[in-house]
Amino acid sequence: MRRTFFVVLLGLIIAGGSWPAIAHQAPTTATQTTQTEDLISANNQFAFELYDALSTEEDNLIFSPYSISMALAMVHAGADGNTATQMAETLHFDMAQDTLDSDFLDLQTALNAEVEAPEGILPSELNIVNGLWNHIGFPFRQAYIDLLQNMYQAGATPVDFVSDAEVARELINNWISENTNERIENMLAPGSISTDTRLILVNAIFFKGTWLAGFDPNLTQDGPFTVLDGSTVTAPMMHQMSQSHGYYTGDHYQVVELQFQDGFTQDAPYEMAMMFILPDEGAFEEVQASLNAEWFDTAQQELAPTYLDLVMPTFSHESSLDLIETMRGLGMTDAFSAELADLSGMMEDGSRSLYISLLLHRANIDVDENGTEAAAATVVGVSVTSIPLESLEVAFDRPFIYAIYDRVSGSILFLGRVINPDS
DSSP: OOOEEEEEEEEEEEEOSOOOOOOOOOOOOOOOOGGGHHHHHHHHHHHHHHHHHHTTSSSOEEEOHHHHHHHHHHHHTTOOHHHHHHHHHHHTOOSOHHHHHHHHHHHHHHHHOOOBOOTTOOOOEEEEEEEEEEETTOOBOHHHHHHHHHHSOEEEEEEOTTTOHHHHHHHHHHHHHHTTTTSSOOOSOTTSSOTTEEEEEEEEEEEEOOBSSOOOGGGOEEEEEEOTTSOEEEEEEEEEEEEEEEEEEETTEEEEEEEBGGGGSBSOSOOEEEEEEEEOTTOHHHHHHHOOHHHHHHHHHHOEEEEEEEEEEOEEEEEEEEOHHHHHHTTOOGGGOTTTOOOGGGBTTOOOOEEEEEEEEEEEEEEOSSOEEEEEEEEEEEEEOOOOSSOEEEEOOSOEEEEEEETTTOOEEEEEEESOTTO
16 A cells, blocks of 8 residues: 655635645755755755754654745735744745745746656655635735735635635635545634635645655564653564665764655656654754754765665654744744734735734654655634655664655655654
């Protein structure tokens, strides 16, 4: 059975009113075009800063920084003044707005491209879809709506949030379910859309991938996993003998890259992979604190094909996050203040009556012998005021960190850690 992961980004609520084993190939050297390099660097830098802010508790973690960046980019397109400045600084959007929008479009187009593969190869299926639901007759600035449709390819659907809020909620929930293969259902709870809601933006990312070199389920057996306090738990441990994977060792850590089957596709603009970072015993906090976008770039460059005797747990976990205080801590404060927020670029009359009132994120992941399956959802609500040949053993039998990313562009789609696979 092929394993899959799915990402959903439930984007923007604006309220108004009163207002199989395959021979491994060497890592590719392809790079993303310079037009999107700055955006990819910005997204990855934000990814690790957000990881650092979220990793204060000793627990498993999974989230989609790419989805959060894209959602907030669509909000940023309607922001102005100090609100826009803070958002840009927090998200590292150092480029002009039109460049930011076109870069997201270029990257989305590349990741959505259809690819050809030889018979028997299962390339990753990656699709990014945006949706827009706007309240009938509400005076949004048409240029803002056009921007979301043209640059973020958000299909627009007029709805009546005042008279039929629950009907609109069910319509949007069904759209999310359909675009995530029913992985994310009932994203919007009853009552989450009120008569004050004026706009909902949804970004859905769908990914389906199979390991380039799978694990033999017959070799999986229960084994010990040492958690941070030194105690052990029992987890199903996968084993893979003498497979060549990307590998390198740094200061108090080892890195292993597992690829999906995109390497055998023809002219694919993306090549999905999953990186696992294994800190030495007693060095988890030190290594975790050292991770950033520059480290990630270096790690990709240093990976070399190495024959590994690989031991790794199957794992499954979910994170539910309220991100408002986290984003405030990263410097994005005004957007959440009814008095200070400036989202006037969304309004035809340029009024400053909107602010972000809700920023929730939920993600889950499953990893087993065949591949990876994951889902993520983010809700943003806006309201108004009124290599050696010998085998090298690498055992992920203690806490580790991981990232799911595109090897061509370097874009990180998921970032997380496993503290206790049995949690």
